Amino acid sequence: MGSIFRGAERNVWTFRPDDVSERLKPIVKRERRKLASGALITFCLNIMSALVALLTSYYAYKANRFVSSSVLWAISIGFMLLGIGLVIDAGTSLISGRTLVDITGRTAGESFSDRVLTLLASLTYLTLQMVAYLIIGVGYLRSTYGRQSSAAAPAAVVGATLVSLYSFSILSYFVTVILLAFVVFQGLLLRSGHAGKLSGMVLLAFVLIFAAHCVLLVSVLVLGSGLFLIGTAVQFLGFLSLLIFVLRSEVVGPG
Amino acid sequence: MAQGEKQRSVLRINLDILNAVRDEGEAKPTHILYKANLSHERLVKYLDDLTAKGLIEMKQEGENRTYSLTPKGVSFLIEMRHAESFIQGFGLAI
Numbered sequence: 001m002g003s004i005f006r007g008a009e010r011n012v013w014t015f016r017p018d019d020v021s022e023r024l025k026p027i028v029k030r031e032r033r034k035l036a037s038g039a040l041i042t043f044c045l046n047i048m049s050a051l052v053a054l055l056t057s058y059y060a061y062k063a064n065r066f067v068s069s070s071v072l073w074a075i076s077i078g079f080m081l082l083g084i085g086l087v088i089d090a091g092t093s094l095i096s097g098r099t100l101v102d103i104t105g106r107t108a109g110e111s112f113s114d115r116v117l118t119l120l121a122s123l124t125y126l127t128l129q130m131v132a133y134l135i136i137g138v139g140y141l142r143s144t145y146g147r148q149s150s151a152a153a154p155a156a157v158v159g160a161t162l163v164s165l166y167s168f169s170i171l172s173y174f175v176t177v178i179l180l181a182f183v184v185f186q187g188l189l190l191r192s193g194h195a196g197k198l199s200g201m202v203l204l205a206f207v208l209i210f211a212a213h214c215v216l217l218v219s220v221l222v223l224g225s226g227l228f229l230i231g232t233a234v235q236f237l238g239f240l241s242l243l244i245f246v247l248r249s250e251v252v253g254p255g
Numbered sequence: 256m257a258q259g260e261k262q263r264s265v266l267r268i269n270l271d272i273l274n275a276v277r278d279e280g281e282a283k284p285t286h287i288l289y290k291a292n293l294s295h296e297r298l299v300k301y302l303d304d305l306t307a308k309g310l311i312e313m314k315q316e317g318e319n320r321t322y323s324l325t326p327k328g329v330s331f332l333i334e335m336r337h338a339e340s341f342i343q344g345f346g347l348a349i
Contacts, residue, residue, distance in 0.1 A: 059341050060341070062334075062338065062341075063337075063338040063341045063342050066266065066334070066335060066338050066349075067264075067266060067338065067342060067347075067349050069342070069347060071345060071347055072342065072345075072347070075345060187345075187346055189346075190345070190346025190347065198340065198343070198344045199343060199344050199345070199346055201344065202344045202345055202346075245344050246341070249337060249340035249341045249344055250337050250340075
């Protein structure tokens with residue numbers, strides 16, 4: 001292929017598609033490596049958080065066999081959904097090499113079927129997460145104020161699935177932040193009534209998960225990969241606090 | 256029961272009885288009655304239930320009756336201890 005500028009003969013400036021792809025290769029490689037390392041960190045943090053969520057769900061299920069409580073039922077179901085959602089998100093990060101923010105922000109260099117699968121997986125994760133916190137929130141609500149339930153929230157879930165993943169992820173994180181703020185508030189109310197030795201750790205876990213989702217919401221709004229990783233790390237710290245609580249509750253006993 | 260105090264659940268009462276039996280080793284009904292804060296009629300009903308479930312066993316020596324935990328009762332108490340700790344962590348009570 002010939003050059004498009006006269007100065008090409010003197011090697012001043014040339015434009016060849018092959019040259020461009022050659023020049024871009026290291027940049028693309030670097031970008032891909034950056035995306036992959038972010039996705040790998042997200043995978044590790046999310047898979048560990050998922051294990052803690054599933055462990056918490058199991059302990060809540062075990063405790064609910066002795067005490068039939070709507071809150072314990074909600075905690076068991078909610079954390080199980082959360083665990084499944086986190087496993088799906090971790091799997092998506094590992095397979096696609098992208099985090100949720102990268103998926104919503106960048107589209108190039110991915111086949112249609114891969115993109116559809118990634119979108120579906122992310123949509124499933126966000127929905128499961130939202131429903132999980134909704135169930136935990138309603139469980140706490142029933143425990144504090146009797147048998148009242150919120151009909152508006154399921155409608156929000158149905159409505160949210162109709163919009164795009166980007167809008168949905170913003171909406172999902174926004175709703176999750178609101179639900180978590182509610183869970184923290186209810187947790188504070190319940191803690192003032194029956195404060196066990198370890199109840200502070202559960203509250204700390206919910207506060208950290210709430211803070212993480214505030215960061216995640218901002219990261220989705222500004223499409224910041226760094227912020228998304230920080231949010232995921234803070235969420236992991238929340239689950240770590242929950243893990244310490246679950247392990248210590250086995251040793252310490254009621255207070 | 257003191258005025259204003261919430262009514263204890265059946266599980267809470269059973270736990271109070273089991274804890275009283277565990278503390279004594281071989282507990283006389285009067286000691287359990289005192290520790291679990293129950294009337295005699297209600298105590299007899301709960302003791303019969305716990306014996307039927309195999310969580311405690313009764314020993315009769317002449318006039319004296321004593322109750323002790325069975326292995327099933329011991330493991331139940333351990334499991335309940337963990338469950339109660341977990342439940343309290345979420346700001347709940349049995």
